[in-house]
Amino acid sequence: MTLRTRLLAGGLLLIAAPAAAQTAPVSEVIVSAARLPTPLIDLSGAKVIDRAEIERRNAVVAADVLDTVPGAALSRNGAFGGVTSLRLRGMASDKSLVLIDGVPVNDPSQPAGSYDFAGLDLADVDRIEILAGPQGSLWGSDAIGGVVNVVTRETDGVRASAEAGSYDTWRATGAAGVTGERGAFSVSGAAFRSAGISKADARDGNTERDAFKNLTAGAAGRFEATPGVTLEGRLRYNRAKSEYDSFGGPTGVIDGPDTSDVESLSGFARATVKGPWGFSHAFTADVSTIERAYGGAFPYEAEGGRNTWRWMARQDESRPLALAFGLERENQREDTGDGRRTTHNTAAFAIARWAPAARLSFSASLRRDDPEAFKGRTTLRLSGRGDLGAGFSLAASFGQGFKVPSLYQSTYPCFECAAPGPNTALKPERAEGYDLTLGWEDPQGRGGASVTLYRLKVRDRIDYAYPTGYLNIARSRSTGVEAQGRWALGGGFAVRGGYAWTDAEDTLAGAQLRVPRHSGSLGLDWTGARLQAAALARAQSGAPDTGGRIKGFTTVELSGSYRLSTRARLTLRVENLFDRHYQAAYGYGEPGRSAYAGVSLAY
DSSP states (O other): OOHHHHHHHHHHHHHOOOTTOOSSOGGGOEEGGGSSOEEGGGSTTOEEEEHHHHHHTTOOBTHHHHTTSTTEEEEESSTTTOOEEEEETTOOGGGEEEEETTEEOOOTTSSSOOOOOTTOBOTTEEEEEEEESOOHHHHOTTOSSEEEEEEEOOOSEEEEEEEEETTTEEEEEEEEEEEOSSEEEEEEEEEEEEOOOOSBOGGGTOOOOOOEEEEEEEEEEEEEEETTEEEEEEEEEEEEEEEOOEEEETTEEEOOOOEEEEEEEEEEEEEEEEOGGGEEEEEEEEEEEEEEEEESSSOEEEEEEEEEEEEEEEEOTTSSEEEEEEEEEEEEEEESSSOEEEEEEEEEEEEEEEEEETTEEEEEEEEEEEESSSOOEEEEEEEEEEEEETTEEEEEEEEEEEEOOOHHHHHSBOTTSSSSSBOTTOOOEEEEEEEEEEEEEOTTSSEEEEEEEEEEEEEEEEEEETTTEEEEEEEEEEEEEEEEEEEEEETTEEEEEEEEEEEEEETTTTEEOSSOSEEEEEEEEEEOSSEEEEEEEEEEOOEEETTEEEOOEEEEEEEEEEESSSSEEEEEEEESTTOOOOOSSTTBOOOOSEEEEEEEEEO
């Protein structure tokens, strides 16, 4: 780790001041990913990136804002469309469940069932909720490292924007909608195109530029059919076409003719009916599909999908004792060219939150999953929060999680098993996690800070062992600290930042997992009558990676906007201000200094 990185990381730990800061007081931010909507302040280790943060940074894709969340490590196989993986609390990307409007979108056709953030445009996103640590009792399989819920927004009126800049890059977005007494309807779209850079690092002699095209479209609607009956639905489509480079030479990643074309669709339809005793009953059908086609030296196609039927009864969360419970049935399928495979899971869950006093709250959730090909699993989560006075609070939680082997893993031939064919002895991964959060909110509303300590253990972790196949041969342990905060300095200035120390290792092999031990960010914002500006420094230490080890790095970005009128503003962002060379994944390049300017309109 460089001296610059050490100084920045140490300073951030002392300041404990944050990137995922909300404009509203923390006590007013409600997290829907908790299933029983819960104030952010009651959730130990939870974080929310709101729309104000997205617009302050003029961010384009989810990776632009997730890389400053303490405890979230991003790896990208080259800028502009390279596969982008998220690791929460040191765990591999397949250990986190990703939702869009509550719909699971992890890819069943990927070997381990992970999610690629490369094409997740932020134009239609209202906020991103992150629940770190095992969340099996809320969402079932895959939520070992945590849950990321992307919540899209409704539009009332018309919005449009356009931006252009370095590397022949342009982006255009638009949305239109109407909101009335009985409902709302809106549509949105975003198009992005860039000639890009070489995804294989140019310093290794690679010069071929790899283009990226991304198209996103969405629709949202809700309607009060009769008093007490509400119908709603959302649909989101994305198509991402990228040129990419792969490992294949003495320097690692080299220029090549490879291409990918990925189409995905997710959405839900829901009917909510008010019932007796303060309960509302929601009947939901959701779906997500993905089709991937790869061209080049080794053409390849894959298709996957999942759909869920769910009934959930929920009380008004403002009650001293609020309850939620339900049933769900999920079906998954995948086809990687050698046949179609399917599986299903049936689950029952219950959630309770009790606030016996204004300064004290407790919650508990319990879930039973019955996967088709594996033993049933029961997971539990307990948490509590107390107000200590003078703005201080203490929250703690214990959670369990599990991950059923993916369709690919459970059907992959075991070449050294007693009987030929899939490894029938493969079993789900298991996890337990604890965390403790000390928070402080200034009574005058000028800011706040929090520090979270956590420990996470994963047993029966599935790894590929050549030439045998997939086996339960590993264990993981992650211990860490996550610090974040914000403070208004006066005169329109505010400081925010975050820091994470992550000690994650494969305990059987005694090796560090693929996450930096130190990472952090520090930002300074200024807001005037018409002008808004922000500077953000981000740093991380070195970390092991596939093929080698990436070095620590520090980058600085600038962003700002100028309000021309109540309806129009100009935007500007400068990335990698000091033109540093760095890699977010071993062998893959990142852009040098680049600038983008645009205009945004709202009517």
